Structure formats: C-alpha cells, structure tokens
Amino acid sequence: MLSQRLRTARRAKGLTQEELAEKVRTTKGTISNYENNHSSPPNEMLTQLADILHVSTDWLLGRVDDVSAASADAAVTGANRTLDDLLQEKIDDPDDYYFLDGYLEASEEEKKEIRRYWYDLKKQMKIQRVKESRPPSLYDITEKRKNE
Structure with a gap:
C-alpha cells in the first residue's frame, strides 16, 4: 500500500x-x-x-x-492521471518494474523501437511455435522463501 x-x-x-x-x-x-x-x-x-x-x-x-x-x-x-500513470500503477511485480525502468521516461522514438522489438519477438515465437511460459518472478520466489 x-x-x-x-x-x-x-x-x-x-x-x-x-x-x-x-x-x-x-x-x-x-x-x-x-x-x-x-x-x-x-x-x-x-x-x-x-x-x-x-x-x-x-x-x-x-x-x-x-x-x-x-x-x-x-x-x-x-x-x-495519464496513461503512463495508470500503467505504472499496474506494475506490482518488481521484475516488470525493472524491465520497464526508463520506458515511461523514454522518447517517443525510443518507445516505438522497444515496441517494434517486442512485436518482432512475439511474431518469431509464434512462427517457431514457442509456447509462452511464465516462470515465477523474483518477487514470488522471495515471498515463497519468506513463508517457508
């Protein structure tokens, strides 16, 4: 909170x-x-x-x-609130935060380039029939260890 x-x-x-x-x-x-x-x-x-x-x-x-x-x-x-503010509020996972660190402050040109790379990666995964998987985040792992 x-x-x-x-x-x-x-x-x-x-x-x-x-x-x-x-x-x-x-x-x-x-x-x-x-x-x-x-x-x-x-x-x-x-x-x-x-x-x-x-x-x-x-x-x-x-x-x-x-x-x-x-x-x-x-x-x-x-x-x-701006869209950037709403996006940032949704980022609860520290892994996501570190991945996106700096994105909201990037220029429009840099954001477009990042999105282009992301869409290209997703397209290649689909072509190669790579199944998406979601491994546990660093946050999930540390929380699990705290509770053990």
Whole structure:
C-alpha cells in the first residue's frame, strides 16, 4: 500500500524519484526501494515524505482512503492521471518494474523501437511455435522463501 501511494503522490506533485530524494536528503535508490516495496521508510522519513507530498502519513500507510481536502491533488484523486500513470500503477511485480525502468521516461522514438522489438519477438515465437511460459518472478520466489 505504502509503495503504491508514495509513487502516486510523488507523481501527483510532478516530482521524479531523484527530485523527491533531494527534498528529503536521501538517494534516488532509497526512494525506488520504498516505491517497489523493497524497504520501508523509518518514521521520521515517512513524516518528511508526507509533508513534502502534502498527504497524511495515515493515507500513505493505507490507514485511511481519503486524502484531506488540503492535500488532495487531482492526480492523487484520479482526475487527471495519464496513461503512463495508470500503467505504472499496474506494475506490482518488481521484475516488470525493472524491465520497464526508463520506458515511461523514454522518447517517443525510443518507445516505438522497444515496441517494434517486442512485436518482432512475439511474431518469431509464434512462427517457431514457442509456447509462452511464465516462470515465477523474483518477487514470488522471495515471498515463497519468506513463508517457508
């Protein structure tokens, strides 16, 4: 919950991970770890993030669903979200995140090239009758080990 809401609030403010990191005096990697649920911020950092993003710590933690009127941004409430924002919200799997890292910031020309390679690969798989399989993600493997 925290990871998704932190990303949503950061984007609503129009900040990159690097810009947010500068504001709270940390690294882009730390913010990325928070947004990808690899680590959780300590209480002091959580408070700083909430202050900078103009949301409550309760909202970031998922304890409440309402963003107060004082901190509600159109993008947080969903009014003006872009397709890129909606796509990013759907990326829960860290493997997918790392695969797509940088895609949303790529130029249109770079995105077209990536899509062209993807479609060519899919076409070749179909021609060669390669069956798609979905091995467990790194996230699934680590979660399984945690539960053992």
